[in-house]
Amino acid sequence: MKIITLNLARKDDLGMDYDARIKSVAEFLDKEGADIVCFQEVSFSDSQSLADDINQLMKKPYKNVWSKLSRKCKIANLAPAKRATSMKKMYAKDKNAIFTDGEAIMSNLDLIKQKTIHLHKVPNDERGRRDPHPHIVQSLDFGDIKISNIHFAANNNAHFQLEETLNKIKHDRIIIGDFNMTSAMINEYRSLWQDDYREASEFYDYVSFPADGVAYDHVLIPKKYKLKSLRTQDGLSDHSAVIIELVDL
Numbered sequence: 001m002k003i004i005t006l007n008l009a010r011k012d013d014l015g016m017d018y019d020a021r022i023k024s025v026a027e028f029l030d031k032e033g034a035d036i037v038c039f040q041e042v043s044f045s046d047s048q049s050l051a052d053d054i055n056q057l058m059k060k061p062y063k064n065v066w067s068k069l070s071r072k073c074k075i076a077n078l079a080p081a082k083r084a085t086s087m088k089k090m091y092a093k094d095k096n097a098i099f100t101d102g103e104a105i106m107s108n109l110d111l112i113k114q115k116t117i118h119l120h121k122v123p124n125d126e127r128g129r130r131d132p133h134p135h136i137v138q139s140l141d142f143g144d145i146k147i148s149n150i151h152f153a154a155n156n157n158a159h160f161q162l163e164e165t166l167n168k169i170k171h172d173r174i175i176i177g178d179f180n181m182t183s184a185m186i187n188e189y190r191s192l193w194q195d196d197y198r199e200a201s202e203f204y205d206y207v208s209f210p211a212d213g214v215a216y217d218h219v220l221i222p223k224k225y226k227l228k229s230l231r232t233q234d235g236l237s238d239h240s241a242v243i244i245e246l247v248d249l
Contacts, residue, residue, distance in 0.1 A: 001145065001246045002034040005217055007178045007239035008041050008050060022050070025236050026057035029106075032243060036142070037062070037106040040151040040178045044069055044100040051104035067104040068116055070136045070151065074098060102136075103149045103177070109142035117148075117168050122157040137165050139173065146170075150177040159189045171196035174246070175220040178239065182214045193220055200244060204230040208240045217242050224249055 008025070029037060043050045049067035074096060117137040138149040148169060152158035158180045165175065175197075179186065183201040193199070200206075200219040204227075208217035217239060221227055225246040232240040 001036075002032065002243065003036045003038065003147070003174070003176060003219075003246070004029070004032060004034040004241055004243050005038040005149075005176045005178075005219070006040075006241040007151070007217065007237060008039050008043075009237040009239065021236065022054050023057055026054050028233060028236060028241065029054070030059050033060075034243070035107060035109060036145075036147060038147070038149040038176050039104040039106075040149070042067060042102045042104045044072075044102060049102065049104055051106060055106060062106040063108045064111065065104055065106050066111070066114060066138070066140060067102060068136055068138045069100060069102040071101045072098060103138045103151060105138060105140055105147070105149050107140075107142065109145065111140060112143055113141040115139045117165065119161050119164050122153045122155065122160045135161075137169070139169065146173040148173050148175045148177075150175060150179065152178065152180045154180040159185065159192075162189065163192050166192055172222050172224065174222065174225070176218070176244075178216055179218045180216055181218070182216065183218070186218055196223060197221060198223060198227065200227060200230055200242075203227050206230060206232055206242070208232060208242055209238065210234060210240065211238060219244055221246065 006025070039051050044067070049065070051065050051067050055061045055065050117139060119135045119137065121135070140147055148165070150165060152161040162179065162181070186199055186201065197220040200221065201215055206215055207213055208215040219242070226249050228245040228247050230242065230244045232242055234240045
């Protein structure tokens with residue numbers, strides 16, 4: 001079973017042509033042929049998500065794209081912060097533009113059940129209600145394969161959302177996505193997950209956010225699986241895509 005996770009990054013100032021970038025993501029997915037793809041920082045338009053746009057660019061598109069909106073606010077109302085400042089600059093011509101962000105899962109597997117878990121606001125969330133942190137866990141069941149796509153808060157308190165997630169789901173699920181926690185932070189809170197999970201960075205030393213030289217994108221793997229391989233692909237976003245292969249024990 002091959003799974004890919006990628007924080008897409010919205011239309012921001014990555015210094016990359018946006019249309020060319022999402023075309024590259026589509027070409028990358030065609031080449032990899034993963035069973036499940038998990039996206040974070042997915043922008044939404046009137047009728048579909050960025051994940052739908054990428055899927056339509058693929059030569060062999062996935063049968064299904066499940067997208068969930070996690071946060072939405074008017075650009076002019078963004079709370080003052082480094083990211084908000086860059087986004088205000090980006091949308092300078094349209095202060096009424098709506099900023100959207102969410103998660104998406106793509107797959108050809110047959111969906112049995114889906115559920116969205118809403119997480120609480122984390123302590124010391126300086127952005128507040130006008131620019132809320134991501135707050136959902138997107139959980140899908142494909143028969144015995146159960147996966148939760150996550151994007152936790154980026155303020156050194158992501159462990160609160162990790163703990164809440166683990167308290168709200170059964171521990172036979174693969175948890176994957178942008179944890180906004182380094183490998184060292186994941187290990188610091190291993191008491192939360194070590195009884196039921198292995199974590200990918202225990203087996204592979206990798207970087208998923210090249211600008212900082214660290215891994216923020218992780219996989220908690222139920223102990224019924226073995227991690228067969230892990231590799232990354234740069235150049236698609238500010239995050240690297242993380243590609244894993246799992247086998248049953």
